[in-house]
Amino acid sequence: MEGIESNGRHGADTDRRTSKKGHRKLWACAFVLVNNFLQYTAYFGVSTNLVNYVKYRLHEGSKTAANNVTNWQGTGSITPLIAAYLADAFLGRYWTILLFMIISVLGYGVLTASASAALQSAVFYTGLYLVALGGGLVPVLGPFGAEQFDESDEEERRQQSSFFNWFYLSLNVGSLVGGTVLVWVQSSLGWGIGYGIPALFSALAAGVFVAGTATYRRDQSPGGSPLTRIAQVVVAAVRKCDVEVPSDSSMLYECDAVDGTSSAIQGSRRLAHTAQFRLLDKAAVETASDKAGASPWRLCTVTQVEELKCVLRLLPVWASGIIYAAAYTQMTTTFILQGDTLDPRVGRFKVPAAVLSVFDTLSVMLWVPLYDRVVVPMARRVTGHERGFTQLARMGVGLVILTIAMLAAGTLEVARRRVIARHGMYDAGSGDGGSYLPMSIFWQVPQYVVVGASEVFTFIGQMEFFYDQAPDAMRSLCSALSSTSFALGNYASSAIVVVVARATARGGRLGWIPDNINRGHLDDFFWLLTVLCIGNFVAYLLIARWYTYKKTVD
Known part of the structure; x- marks a missing residue:
């Protein structure tokens, strides 16, 4: 009887912990999805009708206006790499998202001030490019949302897959609202309020993200520059071009770990050896000269090579x-x-x-x-x-x-x-x-x-x-x-x-x-x-x- 009661209490405690964990994950995802919706409503509220603003409000020719919009959009496709690099290498995803959203809010604020007061085009383009810089968050926000799920759990892996579907849906709903309702506001009520609403949505997006801080799971730690690690593998493999790779992959170098799964790279699990690109395996071959504290530019771990x-x-x-x-x-x-x-x-x-x-x-x-x-x-x-x-x-x-x-x-x-x-x-x-x-x-x-x-x-x-x-x-x-x-x-x-x-x-x-x-x-x-x-x-x-x-x- 006592054992049954004990097991019952233990089962109830487990159920409560599981329920609490699921409830917290649900709220975390909700904050991310609402944030994504608000960001893209603001973004498409500006981008959809941008060429008309540049042409009729800034009085630029059709070709010049089209080129300026295209250049801005091209910049907006590059800035995600900057945010992604900072997130992986130094800041982590949470702080990168927060930093770039602040930049985005500042950019929309400058746009609104420029449109309301008819300021010089230089001020407008300053705000516009701040928006392009701050708006490149999909490669960081998406993984941050996916990070809320435990990949070691089969059910949560399925939920993670569903999350990407709903994340993309929130983006599209934002584009629909921004590209229709806000464009109508700009055409009917003026550019000041037409850009003021995206600025408000951008600020709300930042507020929503911060409001969800207590619910977020933040397991990912910055691992240092991935470009440096890649360069180290290439340099080490070239240095050992004449070294023979052992047929037994267990002979390749890997760091010692207490749990056997963590790697020398901060926030990264060990990766299993694969047979492709065997020339790169030379970087993980430990030679006699490597025994006494080899430089990472000469000896790399299997996980680093597999990266x-x-x-x-x-x-x-x-x-x-x-x-x-x-x-x-x-x-x-x-x-x-x-x-x-x-x-x-x-x-x-x-x-x-x-x-x-x-x-x-x-x-x-x-x-x-x-x-x-x-x-x-x-x-x-x-x-x-x-x-x-x-x-x-x-x-x-x-x-x-x-x-x-x-x-x-x-x-x-x-x-x-x-x-x-x-x-x-x-x-x-x-x-x-x-x-x-x-x-x-x-x-x-x-x-x-x-x-x-x-x-x-x-x-x-x-x-x-x-x-x-x-x-x-x-x-x-x-x-x-x-x-x-x-x-x-x-x-x-x-x-x-x-x-x-x-x-x-x-x-x-x-x-x-x-x-x-x-x-x-x-x-x-x-x-x-x-x-x-x-x-x-x-x-x-x-x-x-x-x-x-x-x-x-x-």
């Missing part, structure tokens, strides 16, 4: 995201050119082509809960995998879905060209008295919806993959890789357009993408993107087959 191997394995997967991003960015370029010629009227209202991107966001908002609550449980029963799909499989599905979106855009373009030929409306939508083709703009909706579905598989899959497969002490930096692949995808898209336009306009021909696309062959351009997507997917299959998942020493 570099992890990064090298991630790079081909990262590269496959460039073509994906190049095709994805057609939503903001060729999709809009296509939509500008179609009939936008709904009763007395006109729907601008750019507004249709809201269907991409709505698709993401539909697919995230559908994927999390329906697709994953169904896939889990078929595959037996705890996450339904492996991370590589999930991203691969997204690549296929985006290919379907390019096919849909090409098919619509074929139909559009037939309507043009039938009615002889080669100047419709391009200055011919504002006329439009007798074809509704809402025929574009399917391609936007399909693009949104591909995001849920590929973009969220990338976030989860780069976090999970990165070494513990490099998770923020590796998570930032996905944002750089997206930036390079934008540059790749521009390069493809330039090359195609020049190559197809030789011999006096108008080419595929002339100023008046009704006289071009935009359908052929979409077929080209389809082929590139297929080629990228084939290369991805080879990469996925070659890839070796990270293994820790538990």
Whole structure:
């Protein structure tokens, strides 16, 4: 009886601790998700309509305004690397997030003051670039939220996978509110209040994050400069280029640890040896001259060598995201050119082509809960995998879905060209008295919806993959890789357009993408993107087959 009572009390105590832990984790994630929503509402409230502010309020020409906005966006794709490096190397994620949010609040404050008082453009751009610097937090905030889950627990690993889905959803809801409601405020009520609201949201985001401090789990400690550790492995391997690697990996050097799982790198578990990139293993071969306190520039641990191997394995997967991003960015370029010629009227209202991107966001908002609550449980029963799909499989599905979106855009373009030929409306939508083709703009909706579905598989899959497969002490930096692949995808898209336009306009021909696309062959351009997507997917299959998942020493 006494034993039963004791066990009962112990079980009740355990249940209470488990419940308290789960309650705390739920609140921590809620603070992170609300913070992410508020940040991106503010960001898209500024970025969506920025070109109009620069053109009409700062009185810059169209080309100059477009270039200035593009330069700012390019800067915004680089700053995540700065935040990620500081988080991994020196500050930790919590303090990095807090620091960069303060910078962001300052930036929005300067923007608001500039817009309200019509200050000089130099003041405005100072605020704008402070926003770009402070806003690059996704590679840090995402891993910080994922850090709230215990990876040694199978159930919490599943919850961690779900977290990435909801994190991306909060980002998209923020972009929807910022890109619609706040843009309307700017157009109807003025730029002062239109920028004041993003400033308020930015301050609220910082307040929400600080309010959740007591609930956060902060296990990650800064591990020192990852770039230094990578350089040490390369230098040590080169120095020992003539040393033979033993066939038994247990002969390679590793630090002593009381629990057998921690490594010499602060905040990092030991990594198991892998057979790929064996030349780097030379850095971990202990020679006679290394016995007496060898320098890390001559002798590295297995975990340090495996860190570099992890990064090298991630790079081909990262590269496959460039073509994906190049095709994805057609939503903001060729999709809009296509939509500008179609009939936008709904009763007395006109729907601008750019507004249709809201269907991409709505698709993401539909697919995230559908994927999390329906697709994953169904896939889990078929595959037996705890996450339904492996991370590589999930991203691969997204690549296929985006290919379907390019096919849909090409098919619509074929139909559009037939309507043009039938009615002889080669100047419709391009200055011919504002006329439009007798074809509704809402025929574009399917391609936007399909693009949104591909995001849920590929973009969220990338976030989860780069976090999970990165070494513990490099998770923020590796998570930032996905944002750089997206930036390079934008540059790749521009390069493809330039090359195609020049190559197809030789011999006096108008080419595929002339100023008046009704006289071009935009359908052929979409077929080209389809082929590139297929080629990228084939290369991805080879990469996925070659890839070796990270293994820790538990």
